Amino acid sequence: MPLSPEAPSTPTPTSGPIDRVARLKGLRPSRSVTVVSGLALLAVAVTTGVQTAGSGAGREHAAGSASADPGTAQRLADRGADVAARSQERAALSATGEQAKESAASDAAARAEAERAQELERAQEAEREAERAREAEQAQEAERQAAARAEAEQAEAERAKAQRAAGWVLPTSDYTLTGRFGNSGSRWAHTHTGLDFAARAGTPIKAAAAGKIASAGSAGAFGNRIVITHPDGTQTWYCHQSRFAKTSGSVTAGEVIGYVGTTGNSTGPHLHFEVHPGGGAAVDPGSWLAKKGVKP
Incomplete structure (x- = not known):
């Protein structure tokens, strides 16, 4: 349309109502922009829906496949x-x-x-x-x-x-020789003249050979003594006896004539035995008996 000659050629004042409407219109986007924006939003919505549908469909397909294939379900089980x-x-x-x-x-x-x-x-x-x-x-x-x-x-x-x-035997038994012929010392008043057979008191004393009792009684330092005379004239003495078993008569070898004691000068129970050949001086009884086959 041609402009009217009456139309003003200068801008109208900015304070009027028409100008405000014009300004608001100027702020609105153009139709082309609005259409493009709408199309973009539609595309996003469609894509999302497709993806969602696809996923659901996949699940439905899998479930369907599993339902449709018992072997697969069994394998899974x-x-x-x-x-x-x-x-x-x-x-x-x-x-x-x-x-x-x-x-x-x-x-x-x-x-x-x-x-x-x-x-x-x-x-x-x-x-x-x-x-x-x-x-x-x-x-x-x-x-x-x-x-x-x-x-x-x-x-x-x-x-x-x-x-x-x-014809000869030992005059006692179970003894210990504690004194020999010829010993000397404080135990004896002079040189020892016999053999000392130490034994328990009461041990039997026996005749060393057959013979006859010449004497039986106390003999001072010799205590109770028996003297036997043998057929060859040899005499044997048995001293310090506690008591006599026989005091006279003939005796045989080994016959008990008394018992061991400690009478007279004695330091303990023992038999003091002497040998006097021919009734003379004493000799070593050990040697004498050895010659007769007897070893004290």
Whole structure:
């Protein structure tokens, strides 16, 4: 439309209502911008919907596929059961391992205890064996000693028998020689003239050979004494007797004539024995008896 000649050619004032409307219109976006923006939003919405639909469809397809394929469902179930079984197996293996460790420790302790018990039993058996060996050795020693005593007794009996046959025997038994012929010292008033047979008081005194009792009685320092005269004239003296068994008459070799004592000058119970050939001076009784086959 052509402009009216009356239209003003200069701008109108800015304070009027028309100008405000114009300004508001100027702030609005253009139609093209609005359309483009709307199209962009629509595209985003469509894309999101498609993706959502696609995902749902995938799930529905998978579910459908699983529902449609029983083998797949079974495989999935078997795989789940296998996983669970493996988990249980691992737990069982772990528990079994702990039990195995505990069992091994218990077995080791039991073996150690059994070994200690066996060692103790071996030590005790060795001690018992040693004790048996000691007892056997002691028994053997006792047997040897008994045999030695029997032999000694047999030998003594044979010697006594031989002495009786020869006419001379030892004047006592179970003795210890405590004084010999020719000894001197504070125990004797002068040189010792006989043999001292120390023995328990009451031990029998026997005639050294056959003969006849010449005297029996107290003899001062010799105490109770018996003198026997033998067929060859030799006299034997038996001194310090506690008491007499015979005081007169004939005697045989080995006959008991009295008992060991400590009368007279005596330091203890013993038999003081002297030999006087032909009734003369005393001689060594040990040598005299040895010549007769008798050894004190």
